[in-house]
Structure formats: structure tokens, C-alpha cells
Amino acid sequence: MVKLVHLHYSPSFHLQPLNSLKTNQKSRSAAAIPSKQLSLAPSFCSCCGRRHFIEAATAVLLPISPSKSNASTSQSDHYLDLLNRIHPPRPDWYEEFYASVMDTSMKPYEAKIAGYKSQLLEKLKGKAKRVLEIGIGTGPNLEYYAGDNEVQVFGLDPNKKMEKYARAAATAVGLPSKNFHFIEAVAEAVPLDDSSVDAVVGTLVLCSVQDVNMALKEVKRVLKPGGLFLFIEHVAAEDGTSLRLWQTLVDPLQQAVADGCHLTRETGKYISSSGFSSLELSMASLYNAPFSLITPHVYGVACN
Numbered sequence: 001m002v003k004l005v006h007l008h009y010s011p012s013f014h015l016q017p018l019n020s021l022k023t024n025q026k027s028r029s030a031a032a033i034p035s036k037q038l039s040l041a042p043s044f045c046s047c048c049g050r051r052h053f054i055e056a057a058t059a060v061l062l063p064i065s066p067s068k069s070n071a072s073t074s075q076s077d078h079y080l081d082l083l084n085r086i087h088p089p090r091p092d093w094y095e096e097f098y099a100s101v102m103d104t105s106m107k108p109y110e111a112k113i114a115g116y117k118s119q120l121l122e123k124l125k126g127k128a129k130r131v132l133e134i135g136i137g138t139g140p141n142l143e144y145y146a147g148d149n150e151v152q153v154f155g156l157d158p159n160k161k162m163e164k165y166a167r168a169a170a171t172a173v174g175l176p177s178k179n180f181h182f183i184e185a186v187a188e189a190v191p192l193d194d195s196s197v198d199a200v201v202g203t204l205v206l207c208s209v210q211d212v213n214m215a216l217k218e219v220k221r222v223l224k225p226g227g228l229f230l231f232i233e234h235v236a237a238e239d240g241t242s243l244r245l246w247q248t249l250v251d252p253l254q255q256a257v258a259d260g261c262h263l264t265r266e267t268g269k270y271i272s273s274s275g276f277s278s279l280e281l282s283m284a285s286l287y288n289a290p291f292s293l294i295t296p297h298v299y300g301v302a303c304n
Contacts, residue, residue: 082189086210087158099161103138110140113232113286116299117144120230121201123301128198130154132222134187134215135205137162139169142180146173154197156183156190187215192222199228206233206270208261216274223304229276232299235283236264243295268298276302 121144124131129150133141136155139162145153153175155166163182170180185191187202187209200219209215219229237243247263254263268281281300 076191079185079189079191083158083184083186086186086188092161095159095161099138099159099165102162103165106138106140116232117141117203120232120299120301121145123228123230124151124199124201128228130197131199131201132156132190132192132197133201134190134219135202135208136166136182139166141201141203142166142169142175143173146170146175149176149179152179152181154181154183154192156185156187158184158186160184186210187218190218190222194221195224197222197227198224199230202229202231202233204233206231206267207235207263207265208258212265212267212270213274216270220275220304225304227304229271229302229304230300231271231302232297233267234263234286234295235267235298237296271298271300271302274302276304278303 121141124145125148130152131145132154134156136157139155142153142155145151153170157163157166163184166182167177167180170177183191187205188211200223202219206212206215223229237247244264251263254261268283272279272281279300279302281298283296283298286295286297
């Protein structure tokens, strides 16, 4: 059951303190992920119940015993099948072109939102040792994880060409290469174990996933009890406004040129109804470069 801590809408991008939180198809293969997991799971909120731990999801996470090898292989094939179905393989030149465009065109946006991200992701320092970022892209958030030599970051993205940009970003901000693991996968099928990460981060990613509910179920599945989901997403404007009309008109084109990004998706409602034990949800208007729009954003922290 979701407890909505507060909902705030601001006509300008003004940060609210977050201290109130209480509570080629055949060529694709899963990335190699270190199998060792933390023995202690940090507890971020007291209202979270314990979930039952179940068997490992894929062969890439834990050693395969003879009795489980067939099941593990089947699970691995399942993730690859979903990857290929949701994000069909595209020509290398297209994937590279899109990755390079994202690496350069989003810099004005990242500069605009840096203050918010810094405050939001500060919540992880000293608490989260294993962080999954869905939709890592070219790695603009990696600078916020740097400085903690113990943190392990798992960056998930269906576009394999994003990896070299993300690794370059990790190197540039001083995140040790051994602490960064790129996973080619979709948010609807995360090849990580149940209850295996302390936090999940997603910024401007739920707008483009094919199935939001499935992606959020995966977020909850891989999070440890008490783990945090930190997010910032652009969302649909209020019904009846000129901006909402404009978003509706442009949305089909946006999906075609921006890798499935939806302008009219009400992501806040999806997160509110996804069953987190507690949720801090806020909204703000933000200049969304490079499109010269004042775009509503939803941001906040959910506790598993």
C-alpha cells in the first residue's frame, strides 16, 4: 500500500528538502555481473516488511550448480528474448548515432537539473553500496556516485553503444572501472537477483519503456527491503492546458525520433500505484532543453 507523503507543484523549478522521507539477435548476451552480494542490507525505512528471497534469476549472477543449470539457462534466454522483443536489434550505425546525440544534446538539460540531482542522489551516500541505474544512457548521473570507492554501480541500457560513453563518463569523474558494470537489458526484464541492490535510480527513463508497470515491478523485485527508488521524469501537463494539447500533437513524432519517449505519460500515477511502502512525490516545471519547453517533471524517493 502506498503512503503518499506529499504532492507539491511549483510553477518554477524550486527544490524542496527531501529530509521528510520517513519511511544481430543471437549476438546479444547478458553482461557479466559480480556474483558476490552484501551480507547486510541497509534498512532505509522502518515500515518495510521482509520479502522472501527466491532463487537466482539468471546464470550471470550466481554460479550454476548442475541441478539448476537448465533453469538458469532458461531464465537467461528469457531475459534475452524480452530484450530482443522490446528493443529489437538495430543497425550499429543507428545505435551509435543515437548514443552520440544523447551524449551531446542533453548537456544543457543536465546543467539545468544538476542542483536537484545532487540533492536527490546525496541520499545514497554512505547507505547504498549496490546501485542499479535503469536507462544509464551515456552516464550523466555517474558523477553523483563518484567519491565512494565502495559503491558498485550497475548501469542498465538496451543500447550497447551507450557503454563506451558511460565508461568514459565513469573514468572522467573518478569512478573506478571495477565499480561500474554495464548491462545490456531493458527495464522490464532486469537480469539481477531478487533483493540484490540497495537502490535503483531512474532519470528520464520511464517515459520510454514499453511497459511502465512491468518496469516498476522489476524495480521492486531487485530492491532489498527498505531499499530506495530515486527518480525524476518528465510527465504530461495538466489536462486542458495549451501545453498538454501541444504534447498530444507532438507525441507520435517524439516517440519516433526519441527512441519511444512519450510526452503524455503520467508517470507519477504509475509510481503512486505500484505498491511502495512509502513515497515522496513532488512536481516542478522545468525548462526542458533543447526543446525550449516548460515541461512538468515529477521527482522523488520511494521506499521498498
